[in-house]
Amino acid sequence: MADKVILLSSWVSAFGLRVQIALAEKEVDYEFREENLFDKSPLLLELNPVHKKIPVLIHNGKPVCESSVIIQYIDEVWTNGPSLLPQDPLQRANARFWADFVDKMIYQCGSRVWKNKGDAQAAAKKELIGILKQLEGELGEKPFFGGETLGYVDIVLVPFSSWFYTYETFGGFSIEKECPKLLAWVRRCNERESVSKVLPDRHKVYERTCGLKKRLGLE
Amino acid sequence: MAGGQELKLLGLWASPFVLRSRIALNLKGVGYEFLEEVPGTKSELLLRSNPVYKKMPVLIHNGKPICESMIIVQYIDGVWDAAGPSILPSDPYDRAIARFWAVYIDDKWFPSLIKIIKAKADDEETAEAREQVIAGLQLLEEAFEKCSKGKDFFGGESVGYLDIAFGCYWGWLKAGEKMAGIKLLDEEKTPLLMGWAERFCSADAVKELMPEVDQLVEFGNMIRARQNAAAAN
Numbered sequence: 001m002a003d004k005v006i007l008l009s010s011w012v013s014a015f016g017l018r019v020q021i022a023l024a025e026k027e028v029d030y031e032f033r034e035e036n037l038f039d040k041s042p043l044l045l046e047l048n049p050v051h052k053k054i055p056v057l058i059h060n061g062k063p064v065c066e067s068s069v070i071i072q073y074i075d076e077v078w079t080n081g082p083s084l085l086p087q088d089p090l091q092r093a094n095a096r097f098w099a100d101f102v103d104k105m106i107y108q109c110g111s112r113v114w115k116n117k118g119d120a121q122a123a124a125k126k127e128l129i130g131i132l133k134q135l136e137g138e139l140g141e142k143p144f145f146g147g148e149t150l151g152y153v154d155i156v157l158v159p160f161s162s163w164f165y166t167y168e169t170f171g172g173f174s175i176e177k178e179c180p181k182l183l184a185w186v187r188r189c190n191e192r193e194s195v196s197k198v199l200p201d202r203h204k205v206y207e208r209t210c211g212l213k214k215r216l217g218l219e
Numbered sequence: 220m221a222g223g224q225e226l227k228l229l230g231l232w233a234s235p236f237v238l239r240s241r242i243a244l245n246l247k248g249v250g251y252e253f254l255e256e257v258p259g260t261k262s263e264l265l266l267r268s269n270p271v272y273k274k275m276p277v278l279i280h281n282g283k284p285i286c287e288s289m290i291i292v293q294y295i296d297g298v299w300d301a302a303g304p305s306i307l308p309s310d311p312y313d314r315a316i317a318r319f320w321a322v323y324i325d326d327k328w329f330p331s332l333i334k335i336i337k338a339k340a341d342d343e344e345t346a347e348a349r350e351q352v353i354a355g356l357q358l359l360e361e362a363f364e365k366c367s368k369g370k371d372f373f374g375g376e377s378v379g380y381l382d383i384a385f386g387c388y389w390g391w392l393k394a395g396e397k398m399a400g401i402k403l404l405d406e407e408k409t410p411l412l413m414g415w416a417e418r419f420c421s422a423d424a425v426k427e428l429m430p431e432v433d434q435l436v437e438f439g440n441m442i443r444a445r446q447n448a449a450a451a452n
Contacts, residue, residue: 050323050358051323059312062312064312064315064319065319066318066319066322068318068322069315069318069319069322070315072314072315072318073311073312073314073315076311076314077311089294089297089298090280090283090285090294092293092294092297093285093290093291093293093294093297096287096290096293097285097286097287097290100287100290101271134271
């Protein structure tokens with residue numbers, strides 16, 4: 001029986017994009033359904049009643065929610081492709097730790113950079129730079145967080161790179177200047193089709209954020 | 220525990236997060252050195268081993284630190300996979316469901332419980348937190364029915380990932396009721412959870428570790444008094 005895979009997501013969601021990269025790495029065929037986050041589909045509301053959020057992976061009719069949970073599910077089900085998480089328990093724990101760090105830190109801090117002004121924005125900017133520097137430290141001299149190849153942490157983090165231009169423009173700083181090794185890593189990730197074909201154009205993300213700010217009355 | 224392995228756990232008896240690690244180690248029959256932190260202070264070993272968050276628990280295995288409670292549980296399950304039943308479900312979909320609920324419990328449910336534990340007055344915020352905790356318990360009642368498939372635990376026949384994730388909070392749930400003077404548990408609304416909690420708390424791997432509710436209340440009041448004193452200064 002052929003697998004039927006559907007992904008409910010949005011082109012601009014860093015959490016959804018990471019799932020798309022994971023599916024591409026495993027060469028899984030799937031149907032992408034774009035959700036309007038201001039007008040969520042009945043299917044989304046039915047399959048993720050607890051959070052009503054994207055992404056939701058639907059595998060042969062069964063929903064999986066929470067992007068980090070989805071990626072681990074993909075890695076465990078489609079075992080013929082490259083392994084996304086390390087086999088060694090200690091390395092696996094380390095990968096989970098840093099993916100969790102990305103999840104706890106970047107979205108909420110980055111959001112504060114583009115949503116706020118003045119002192120609040122300056123504080124968020126400083127915090128964001130600190131977070132990115134910590135990640136740069138963890139990357140070290142490795143080509144990828146996963147070592148020689150793209151892995152779990154790379155997949156979880158790289159979609160946020162489409163948001164860098166937005167953070168930089170609103171915050172008035174250069175991530176390349178602050179974290180050059182991280183930008184080199186972003187370029188390296190984009191050499192893989194699974195990443196380059198999925199990530200949205202940074203200017204489109206910026207335009208969309210400007211529109212969102214207006215809509216939320218945050219001008 | 221295999222010869223030559225060094226296993227230490229940095230923690231505190233009252234911490235639900237530390238309790239998770241201890242239950243997992245008990246399930247695998249693994250011996251370890253428990254290094255108890257002093258409440259209100261952080262040891263140099265803790266700061267060195269968890270520089271990112273400076274929090275417990277930290278498991279130190281042959282000198283290598285592992286942080287974040289559910290990551291530690293999965294690590295223990297992975298390293299000692301031959302010792303004792305698997306903590307994570309074997310089926311990938313069941314695993315995804317267990318992981319989903321563990322995230323929900325930590326990200327959404329427990330923060331509401333903390334509000335109740337810390338509540339200074341029976342105000343609107345506390346009332347809202349109470350509604351959220353109760354609604355969460357209802358969701359978990361339904362989740363238990365689906366996950367247990369008629370067996371004793373979320374994990375089925377034995378204590379598993381989601382049992383550990385949720386069960387560690389049971390003492391604080393009851394302590395919260397006492398501290399705030401409000402009822403959160405209802406035998407009629409969540410009968411399955413009540414039955415499960417009794418089995419969980421009396422399970423071999425758990426029973427000696429679960430703190431007494433009155434001790435938690437005393438601990439909670441002590442922390443609160445300390446925080447009030449610090450705020451006043």
